[in-house]
Amino acid sequence: MQPLSLNGVTIDDSFAEAFDMAATGLVITAPTARWAEIAARTMTGFATSVIACGVEAGIDRELSPDETPDGRPGFRVLMFGFDGKGLEMQIQNRVGQCVLTSPGSACFAGLDGTKKLKLGATLRFFGDGNQISKRLGGTHYWRVPVMDGEFLVEHSTGLSESAIGGGNLLILGRSHAEVLEASEAAVAAASTVADVILPFPGGIVRSGSKVGSKYKALIASTNNAFCPVLRGDPGSELDAETDCVMELVMDGLSFEAIRESMRRGLHAACAFGPEHGILRISAGNYGGNLGRHHFKLRDLI
Amino acid sequence: MAALVFRLRAAPPERLDLSALTPAGLVGLDRAAIAALVVGTTKHAPTVGDLFEVSGDDPGEIVFEGGSDRLDRIGAGLTGSARITVVGDAGLDVGAGMKGGAIRVTGSALHRAGAGMTGGLLTIGGDAGDFTGGTAASGAMAGQAGGIIVVSGRVGDRAGDRMRRGLLVAIAGTGAHAGARMSGGTIVTAELGAEPGTLMKRGTLVAGRHGDLGPTFVPAGRYELPFLRLLARHIATTVPVAAGLIPERALRWRGDMAALGKGEILVAAG
Numbered sequence: 001m002q003p004l005s006l007n008g009v010t011i012d013d014s015f016a017e018a019f020d021m022a023a024t025g026l027v028i029t030a031p032t033a034r035w036a037e038i039a040a041r042t043m044t045g046f047a048t049s050v051i052a053c054g055v056e057a058g059i060d061r062e063l064s065p066d067e068t069p070d071g072r073p074g075f076r077v078l079m080f081g082f083d084g085k086g087l088e089m090q091i092q093n094r095v096g097q098c099v100l101t102s103p104g105s106a107c108f109a110g111l112d113g114t115k116k117l118k119l120g121a122t123l124r125f126f127g128d129g130n131q132i133s134k135r136l137g138g139t140h141y142w143r144v145p146v147m148d149g150e151f152l153v154e155h156s157t158g159l160s161e162s163a164i165g166g167g168n169l170l171i172l173g174r175s176h177a178e179v180l181e182a183s184e185a186a187v188a189a190a191s192t193v194a195d196v197i198l199p200f201p202g203g204i205v206r207s208g209s210k211v212g213s214k215y216k217a218l219i220a221s222t223n224n225a226f227c228p229v230l231r232g233d234p235g236s237e238l239d240a241e242t243d244c245v246m247e248l249v250m251d252g253l254s255f256e257a258i259r260e261s262m263r264r265g266l267h268a269a270c271a272f273g274p275e276h277g278i279l280r281i282s283a284g285n286y287g288g289n290l291g292r293h294h295f296k297l298r299d300l301i
Numbered sequence: 302m303a304a305l306v307f308r309l310r311a312a313p314p315e316r317l318d319l320s321a322l323t324p325a326g327l328v329g330l331d332r333a334a335i336a337a338l339v340v341g342t343t344k345h346a347p348t349v350g351d352l353f354e355v356s357g358d359d360p361g362e363i364v365f366e367g368g369s370d371r372l373d374r375i376g377a378g379l380t381g382s383a384r385i386t387v388v389g390d391a392g393l394d395v396g397a398g399m400k401g402g403a404i405r406v407t408g409s410a411l412h413r414a415g416a417g418m419t420g421g422l423l424t425i426g427g428d429a430g431d432f433t434g435g436t437a438a439s440g441a442m443a444g445q446a447g448g449i450i451v452v453s454g455r456v457g458d459r460a461g462d463r464m465r466r467g468l469l470v471a472i473a474g475t476g477a478h479a480g481a482r483m484s485g486g487t488i489v490t491a492e493l494g495a496e497p498g499t500l501m502k503r504g505t506l507v508a509g510r511h512g513d514l515g516p517t518f519v520p521a522g523r524y525e526l527p528f529l530r531l532l533a534r535h536i537a538t539t540v541p542v543a544a545g546l547i548p549e550r551a552l553r554w555r556g557d558m559a560a561l562g563k564g565e566i567l568v569a570a571g
Binding site for chain 2: 029031069070071072106130132133134135136137141143149150152
């Protein structure tokens with residue numbers, strides 16, 4: 001069989017293994033796009049991995065004033081967790097500490113769904129009895145008095161229980177600088193797909209992990225097979241040319257969205273080609289038995 | 302099926318109670334049974350057949366042609382998705398207590414239009430009387446508690462009396478004491494009459510200008526509230542003719558401090 005390749009870059013005949021997750025979305029607005037972004041970035045900070053952060057969160061996309069409920073600039077944020085209960089707690093803490101506190105902000109549902117998660121339903125109590133309930137059409141809002149005016153917040157947001165977390169790409173190349181440049185381009189391309197976030201710093205993980213550790217207390221540890229400094233170990237996946245590996249991780253509301261995001265990321269990275277140090281693309285999986293969703297790289301070329 | 306049309310033959314000799322002429326009141330009745338319904342309110346007891354020419358057969362789409370301010374209680378307690386159109390004026394209590402459906406009056410209405418309603422849409426092309434969206438009867442605990450009332454002209458005094466939810470739009474203006482004893486909901490108008498919000502506990506009045514304010518309203522700052530933008534968008538889709546009534550920047554009067562003081566009057570501010 002012919003080995004897979006794209007623009008001279010070897011594509012492993014492998015797959016990314018992804019998991020069912022619960023997800024919700026929020027729309028955060030402010031008087032200016034700058035302050036909407038500050039609120040959105042702050043509330044999605046420290047939200048890279050659900051295991052240690054409680055949630056995986058990120059900005060899905062910027063919204064024009066026409067697209068937001070209150071006609072101001074905004075950002076749509078997506079949050080992925082194990083279940084609705086955990087997401088509800090994360091909403092309460094993160095919106096309460098990072099959006100409610102941000103100047104001029106307002107917060108609305110960013111996802112439809114028959115199942116609802118509490119949003120303003122709990123945050124309204126900050127008003128200490130002075131909160132104002134407003135129902136417009138079928139939607140319930142709260143107006144909470146704050147020092148710069150009012151925090152406007154929707155009563156609830158939607159819950160999706162058919163979201164997927166763990167789509168990924170591994171970008172293997174010659175040098176750190178070249179792989180970082182290609183990975184940044186891949187993140188930019190992968191982020192153009194709606195309903196997908198890349199929760200890691202700048203969309204990139206450099207510390208991919210394997211399950212388990214020699215230390216009993218750790219449930220995950222460094223991914224020996226893709227660590228260039230551990231070449232020579234049995235099981236190393238890297239050849240003599242590959243001095244750097246970076247990973248992109250995608251969470252999305254649907255299989256198709258993640259697949260498209262991976263496809264765009266893969267093509268953007270491969271566009272650099274071996275002449276710019278990009279040698280190979282792979283994907284992370286656990287043998288296929290842990291996650292229900294498999295994204296085969298051969299389908300993305 | 303064609304709309305069920307009640308064409309008034311001549312000016313009614315007395316006040317009429319037309320609350321039975323709704324889909325719920327007419328279900329299962331044939332033309333003769335409808336004609337035999339008593340709609341008068343005196344011992345003369347005139348029937349539908351005595352006063353109206355009836356045509357059509359769809360009780361989900363009712364039309365009253367030839368209006369009069371003696372046509373009381375049209376669409377009172379209306380439910381579901383029925384539609385009632387009044388070509389001309391309506392009397393007292395049009396749409397009072399309605400829970401759903403839509404009523405459109407092309408002319409004006411007398412007092413208590415939409416009083417105590419909890420859902421649906423009531424549209425009045427002309428003016429409306431006192432207690433529009435207010436309490437349906439003396440001592441009622443709540444006025445309008447849902448739905449939308451749109452009056453193209455002016456409403457009388459005490460519009461939205463004891464209102465607790467929903468939207469009342471009086472495009473041209475209101476009489477005195479709009480939103481009196483209000484406990485929720487929103488009233489939108491170009492101009493509030495004298496002493497708006499008397500004894501209001503909660504709720505929102507939005508206006509371009511207002512008459513004399515009582516001393517128990519406190520100025521509480523000028524804001525570009527996101528809520529007003531939200532309200533403007535809601536009104537632009539539900540009541541497009543009123544879209545221009547919502548100011549971007551408003552002076553907030555808080556009150557009535559003689560009651561709970563959690564209500565507000567938002568007045569356009571430069």
